[in-house]
Amino acid sequence: MLLHVEKGWLTISDPIKAMSACASFYRRIHERESPLVLSMDLKQTPAQQDLALVLFYKRPNVEWARPLNCRLEGDTAVGQGVTRYFISTCMEKLKSGFCINFANSNVTCLFEGPPGHLVPSASHFLVESDMFLVAGRMIGHSFIHEGPCLSGLSPAVVHVLLGGSPETATVTLEDCADLDIREKIELLEGDNALSDAERARVQELAYAWDLPCLTESNKKWLFEKLLIHAVIGRVTRQIKQLRRGLKETPVWTVLTKRPETAALIFPSERTGDICPEIFLQRISWPKEEEDEDDDWSAETKSRIKGYLQEFIKNGTAVELMNLAKFWTGWEILPKSLSVEIVRSSYPTASTCYETLKIPGHYRDYRSFRCDLLACIETCHTGFGLL
Structure with a gap:
């Protein structure tokens, strides 16, 4: 039966669905194995938190498709939302850098360059520290859990990473x-x-x-x-090490057996943006009709809905990315998002249920936007509420 399922994803014409089916297949065949445990203490310094992530992915001989249990020490959040937070954080760190002092630098960047042209750092110290092996494992682990991809890599690097010759790369x-x-x-x-x-x-x-x-x-x-x-020439070892990390995970199987997925697994920078129209289409809004058992009037529901719609329509790419991450735990829009109007001081989110909870006390868009911006900024530091 499993063999039939494995062959199934190879024959799915839609590459996105094929990737999802492949990831699901590998999770399923390892679901009864002991889980991997990843924990981070939010009371520690950013450097200590980043080191916990790096050390987790430096572990040798790991089957990365095993179940994953994530814990945020110092935070009450549990469940799938925490897992999403960890994986999203790893992928973000690959682009923005780890707060670890390697080679007399407070922030260690594995990839350098402008968006859409990121290339591995030429630092030999990072290669000797197996940091690109770590990067490959992170990318593959995110794929297993259908998380964010590493966007913005140079097409020339992707070409060589997947076995192409440097001489035929478009540099x-x-x-x-x-x-x-x-x-x-x-x-x-x-x-x-x-x-x-x-x-x-x-x-x-x-x-x-x-x-x-x-x-x-x-x-x-x-x-x-x-x-x-x-x-390319200066970072050949880096690319080889990155490839080794990818090969430890099912993502390499997809890349080799379905080459058309490369553009999805390593998308250009602009394809990672969230479209406001798609964002709005996926939201399940509270019913606006009057209900005697409801705490909020139809007028309040309509007003809050309008504020959120205006925020999404006019939000920058970064603001929409932060909103998605605050709402769900990572920067990927699920098929359905929920909104609840509640009695509280500030917006909160139940990431496991992909539900945004907005207070009904807002009477003007300016105060609503100010509070929402402040809250979604916390998506980079955990699930603490303002």
């Missing part, structure tokens, strides 16, 4: 995260003549990477070679 200057190196390589772009000082800068870089002298005939060739080495 751009924006993929070069080191601005000093980028400026030197950029001097070779186009047909403009270089000054002696500019030629010296380019030559210094070429010698450092064992490439030949710059001549009039090899200018374009040298430009391409320097760019490929700057983006």
Whole structure:
């Protein structure tokens, strides 16, 4: 029966549904095994909290499809919402950096560069510390639990990560995260003549990477070679280690057997944005008709609904992402979201039930927006209520 189910996801035409079916299959075959336990103490420093995440994913010989139990020490939250929070936090840390002092830096970034052109850090210390192995496991673990993807990676890095040759990768200057190196390589772009000082800068870089002298005939060739080495050649070990981490999880099976899923597992930065229209379509609103057993009038329900609709329609990408994470535990919109109007001071959320609870006392949009913004900012620090 399990073999039939496994083959099933391979034949599903919709890649999104195929990914979900694959993740469900692997969770099911390991559901009776002892759970993995991941805990974090919110009373500790950000560095200690991040270290707890890193140490969890540094464990060797782990079957990552086993059930996952997550605990937030110092917070009353339990259930699926906590699991979502942990996984979402891991994926966010891969992009924003860990608050761990590696190599005399308070924030350690595994990936560098502008959105849509992220490349692995060239730091050898991170490779020696197996941090890209950790990254691969985090990405695969998020896939198992149908969590957020790592968006914004350079297409050239994804190409090589999945077995493509560096020579056939589409590399751009924006993929070069080191601005000093980028400026030197950029001097070779186009047909403009270089000054002696500019030629010296380019030559210094070429010698450092064992490439030949710059001549009039090899200018374009040298430009391409320097760019490929700057983006891919310097981080070959990082990419290999990241691939090793992915191979420890079912995500690698999907990537190799269903190559079209690569664009979904490593989406471009802009595809990670939440569309306001889709957000609003998925909300189940409180019924507005009068009910003698209801605490709130139809007018109040309509007013609060209007405030939330206005916030979502006009919210920035970051605000909508934070709202989704506050509401559900991560930045992925479920098929259905619920809204309740309650008696309390500030908005709260029941992430396990994907329910946003909004006080009915608001009489103007300005105060509503101010409180909601303050509350959704707490999504980055746990489930503490304001």
